[in-house]
Amino acid sequence: MYTEIVMDHFTNPRNVGEIKDADGIGQVGNPKCGDIMKMYFKIDENEVITDVKFKTFGCGSAIASSSIATELIKGKTVKEALNVSNKKVVEELGGLPSVKIHCSVLAEQAIKSAIYDYASKHNKHYVELEGFDPAAAEEDHH
Amino acid sequence: MYTEIVMDHFTNPRNVGEIKDADGIGQVGNPKCGDIMKMYFKIDENEVITDVKFKTFGCGSAIASSSIATELIKGKTVKEALNVSNKKVVEELGGLPSVKIHCSVLAEQAIKSAIYDYASKHNKHYVELEGFDPAAAEEDHH
Amino acid sequence: MMNKRIYMDYSATTPMREEVLEEMMEFMKTEYGNPSSIHSFGRESKNAVDTARDRIAKTMNAKGKEIYFTGGGSESDNWAIKGYAFANKNKGNHIITTKIEHHAVLHTVEYLVKNHGFTATYLDVNAEGLIDLEDLKKAITDETILITIMYANNEIGTIQPIKEIGAIAKENKVAFHTDGVQIYGSGKIDVDELNIDMMSMSAHKLHGPKGIGALYIRPGIRLDNLIHGGAQERKKRAGTENVPGIVGFGKAAELAYEDLEERIEEKIRLRDKMIDGILDNIPYTLLNGHRTHRLPNNTNISFRFIEGESLLLSLDMVGIAASSGSACTSGSLDPSHVLLSLGLTHEVAHGSLRLTIGAYTTEEEVDYVLEQLPPIVERLRQMSPLYEEIQGGN
Amino acid sequence: MMNKRIYMDYSATTPMREEVLEEMMEFMKTEYGNPSSIHSFGRESKNAVDTARDRIAKTMNAKGKEIYFTGGGSESDNWAIKGYAFANKNKGNHIITTKIEHHAVLHTVEYLVKNHGFTATYLDVNAEGLIDLEDLKKAITDETILITIMYANNEIGTIQPIKEIGAIAKENKVAFHTDGVQIYGSGKIDVDELNIDMMSMSAHKLHGPKGIGALYIRPGIRLDNLIHGGAQERKKRAGTENVPGIVGFGKAAELAYEDLEERIEEKIRLRDKMIDGILDNIPYTLLNGHRTHRLPNNTNISFRFIEGESLLLSLDMVGIAASSGSACTSGSLDPSHVLLSLGLTHEVAHGSLRLTIGAYTTEEEVDYVLEQLPPIVERLRQMSPLYEEIQGGN
Ligand SMILES: Cc1ncc(COP(=O)(O)O)c(C=O)c1O
């Protein structure tokens, strides 16, 4: 069902945990749908994501998607992180079953949501976030 | 499906053939239903059936029913023959599948029909034949 | 006593090929998991099911996702017809079929007509069992939603002009289902070339297991489920998958199409030997069905003046297993509707014999049948009052 | 690496018993004849089918002729419900069922409501999964023709008060169908005592083969065919008989009821060890279903803050095969309708785990599960933002 990469990230997820003094925190999904992803970002003055952690309530592919997404953005700039699409997540995982694609969407949205939080706290504006509604992402990611 | 007695009478039917100068001939059934039985009787002055032959177009149980019926009446009086019921035929065969019971009815009617023929030719009257209509028996025995 | 066992009833069912049973064994013994499960027991079953689906699809130029497994040919027929009719009743209520369909089609159509407000046209066939394409065209009305015409007939072996029927259906935007149960595994099929929208199959007819069938469904064809429930078969046919059955079906399909051409040729040779051997040597006989548009394995002959069941019993006693269109073998009163549709009288229809050969049939077996048949027929005729009349008339 | 394989998913499907496969082999290898045939190849199959029918009938105080073979439990459910509804629509159009039925029942009833003019009442269940008999009585109207309530639930194991339901049905002259798929083979059943008019069964749930099921039908109960066609199953279910499947089902049924009492006792012992072992050792857990009116083999527990599929995957990696009511395992978005009907929140329903034991389950296997489960649960909880909230709240 899952690729080896997915199973690897599920078994040994990278960057699990919390960041107490995070610069941005994003949470998307809801228990109704069975998936919640929470991401914590440390972002330096150059807008580089120096650290990232996640916690996920969800199925194997939700955990793997979170894990790979955090890897993809760690050390990247905010701008670069905003360009990580769910497609990229799926690609890096070596594919996901079609019924699980929404997990990758969730990962993309978790990133956006954390940056949205950072942006609002730091009075920043990113065109990539135009139209992004973190409340909606929390309500229904499908 | 069939009892050993049925198979025996089908494989080695008794009294197959014709009697050229028969005293009574009866034919019942029709090709539409897939069964035709024809019986030839030799009957002496004491109303004893001294010889009987049959020809049958039909399935295994039709042939077996004809065979056993002729055995049951050979050497018997006409009166006795008229009392051979389809139940008796089934019994003597050790049973017939329910969808094949009509074959035994046909055998009973073939006997009646041959005696009817004898009776009309010899101006005899048998109460057992009251209500028996050989034409109807030829049309539909079900 | 006779202890030969000669099987001449391959159209009724076939023995499984050894390779088929072998592949099934793994799934009957160790890999028993439910393919819908997430754990490793289930995963291996799931792969096996997908492989089987692809194998079958490949034989008919279809895709795996167009093959849906069912519990057999009858279920496939019922599903295709009821499912399509119910799902499309807003478009019309008219179904076209033929008078010589298998009961799985005929009784299904009759049921829809009697109980669910549909109407039907039952096309006639000619003396060889072929429909007239003009009749088909004329039968199509604005209300027609479905044409269901069998590919090859199970009793008389006649093969219909499927490509032409498919073209007519397409032209008139009517869905076309064909009961392929007898042809599948014995004939080359290309669902695209033939414009087939749905096709029924049954594994036990091609040396696969019993109790497993399939329905090919062209993408875009919508039908109601026949069996609602779980999400199996992409939500179209519920029920825990019969994994060993599916695996066996896949293997049987693969094997059947591996050396198809050769096997067809060999079967036709033996079939023709059988047909000619009977017609030439036994008087008052006639071939039922078309001489050449015919299943490679089918011989169906009427022997006048005798009745089919007694013929079958007699053959069985010398070890030959065959079948008949006689009413007596079905427990009904009328002989086969197929034979009557050809215009045979009841008497002649009652006296029919079907000999169907298969992968394991040898020339010796055919010779044996040709040797045994004449005295048996003669013996039964000697007992028949109908034969007496004819002979008397000479 | 782990190479233990511990199967805790017997409610999904079971491995065949050796004796079952053994009896089937003869019919897969040599006795392949079609039971409807007249020749000797067919005759032996026919006898075998009749024997199987009698064996099954005997286990439930029924007669052989009241057992009809089908392609599985889903087909049996569909047939009973659609068949009865269509055949009796002149009497009324109302069907009563519950909210926790298997999809084979639920989706079938929904289909009849949506597409064929029927109406339905879906009875609620309490927190343990039991219906309220008063609700049932109140739901019956003049239009009610059928009550279909499952005997035992496949997810949570709750056993309904079938005898009382049967009595209510009888008193109100409404037909009563029960989905017996989970109980058959694991519970004592007397169709007369329980007033059951129809009961669905599926062989692969009791160590029989896949793709074969049965429907018990009380004499006098009339239903339309689901699968029309040939005269098999006394004209009620068409299709060449799956003889090996039927034989295997018969044997499995016989074996299941041979030493039923003992096996029930042993299963209950292991089940209770499992349930208590989990509830006592892992916090934030709750048992789903009734504590005692429960299938002897069923453990169903919700682990808060984690999601079922990831639990299953983790268990699979240590060789344990189980199942879950999580949406993620079914490809749908909502978790199990059964768990939600108990009143669980979505979150809790998502975190459910079903461990179902069977004939081959050992005490060591139960111990192994009890040993493996706590660290797995803890690890997943450590990853969960929901657990973080709770912990933070402490
Ligand atoms: C309660 C219940 N009903 C019906 C079914 C359907 O049976 P099958 O999958 O054999 O068609 C199952 C099992 O899947 C079940 O547990």
Ligand SMILES: Cc1ncc(COP(=O)(O)O)c(C=O)c1O
């Ligand atoms: C032409 C045709 N259609 C349908 C069927 C039904 O297939 P099954 O008996 O496998 O259900 C058969 C065989 O019995 C057949 O020959």
